[in-house]
Amino acid sequence: MIWQAIDKINRLARNGAPNKALQAAYNELMEAVQKGNEKAVEVAINEQSRYVAERITRTEMARAWADGFIAKMKKDADIVAVKFKLSSRHPGFDICDMYAKADMYGLGAGIYPKDKLPPLPVHPHCLCRYVEVIEGEVDMQQQRDQVREAGDKWLNSLPESRRAQVLGRKGLKAWEAGEDWQGYMRGYAGLREAESRLQMYKPVELSEKTITDKYQSPKGTIKEFQTRKVETATYDIHVSENVNLKPKMLAEVNRQINKCIDLLDVRNKEELPKIVIASNDDLNDALGSYMACENKLYINSETLHRKAYEKYLTTLENPASKNPLMTMLHEMIHWQDARKYVAEFGEITNPREYLEYIIAKHKKNVDELVKNGYNIKKVSDYAFDMAFKFRYDEVMTEYRVMRLLR
Structure with a gap:
């Protein structure tokens, strides 16, 4: 009986040992122990240790291999x-x-x-x-x-x-x-961008010089705060002194910018906007904003905590996308619209004049969608609200976000 139980343990260890079956095998061993065979206790302990060690070793070796693959993959275009x-x-x-x-x-x-x-x-x-x-x-x-x-x-x-x-x-x-x-699929955890534990993040080094920044919300509220340039950033990135910028957050903003460049097929990176990472309070709760006259893009630091932001997006009833890239892409589309205007008409010096132009331009696109039977409500709740406020530029930006991140 003892050797039969041991044989069961060995077979279970090879096949992944379902807990109930493994427990049943141990129960048989315990019955043998109760009859006076102390050797069975030693065998059970050894077999359990071997099974657990083998499971951990195999799993961690597979995880380490995946870490190496992902780290290499991300660097290889x-x-x-x-x-x-x-x-x-x-x-x-x-x-x-x-x-x-x-x-x-x-x-x-x-x-x-x-x-x-x-x-x-x-x-x-x-x-x-x-x-x-x-x-x-x-x-x-x-x-x-x-x-x-x-x-x-x-x-x-x-x-x-x-x-x-x-x-x-x-x-x-x-x-x-x-x-x-x-x-319902057993073991299904979704499909997402994988992260490697081997990934090394650039340190965050800030300039000594501070710059006074002013953000004006759509309601007209103005917030003033100090920023410093991030010297170790790939792009022209500045951070509010109200934000504790971590290396992982810096890597995330760089990742988001790179992804937007790919999605929007950006050829001239010299025209990319100045990026200002600000706190939720700095931006009066806005997730992001683009200022065409200054070619400046504000991004809320909360959007750079990817897992937490993903979780937040799942609570929204009808966003354009639940991809954490959504906010950065939305503002980068505004940036791209502005750069097309600059290429055709010259620098933007009058924000009201530019806004009227871009709204009129996108009204034609929205009208065409509606004419073809498209329901703007399907884009997002925000797009639907903006349609009633005649902000057709926002409607079409949300529409493009939805299409690009589909």
Whole structure:
């Protein structure tokens, strides 16, 4: 009986040891112990320690490998996407099979954009891996978000027993009734931009010289505060003395600017705006703002705490996007509109005149959308409110944010 139980423990350790089954095996050992065999206690302890150590080692090795891959991927512009590769030693059928076989973004089975990756390791004992997809190997113009549809298609290709294995009986019933599989898939944590623990952030070094800045809210309230230039920033970034700028926050603002440059196909980086990172109080609770006459973009420091900001965005009922890039992209679109005006008419010296121009320009675009039956409410609550205030520039900015971050 003792050796049978030990054999069960060994097999369970190799296969990922479900807790209930492992407990049952130990119970059998304890029965043997109660009959006077003290050796069984030692065997049980050793086997438990071996199983736990093996699980931790495998999982941490997989996580360390993923950290190295992600750190390299982020620095290599030639890597445009990532393929999720199922391990040949994968112990059983689970969510990893979906990650490897479903075409979530129209790039091919198991291929994901760099900022929409399944996490690795997916679960304890996971030995799956990422594979680089180099520019030219896939047409990134075909990228589109079809996560739910791809998951549905994959599930439909499975027999019912397999569906129940990954969704659970309750989840299978809900999915068959039309609910989204993402709320029931076992082990599913969403697809997002992966972060490497190996990532080294630039230190924050500020200039000694302070500059007085004044921010005027849409309601006319003026806040005055002191700023310093961030000497270690990639771009022209200044920070309010009311903000404790951390290296990770500086990395985040640089990441957001780089992503906006890519999305908006910015060619001339010399025209990029001066970025001012300000506190919530400095900006009178605004998340961001762009001043066309000064070519200055204000960004609320709260938007640079990515996880906290992501969580905040999930509480909004109808935003243009729940991507934490949303605010920076919104203001950068305003910047791009202004630079197009400057290229055609010269520098912006009269803010009211420029505002009237940009509102009139975008009114034509909004009218065209409405004429074609488009419901502005679908863009965002903010866009809907701005439409009633005749701020068609804001409506179209929200519309473009929604389209770009879809």
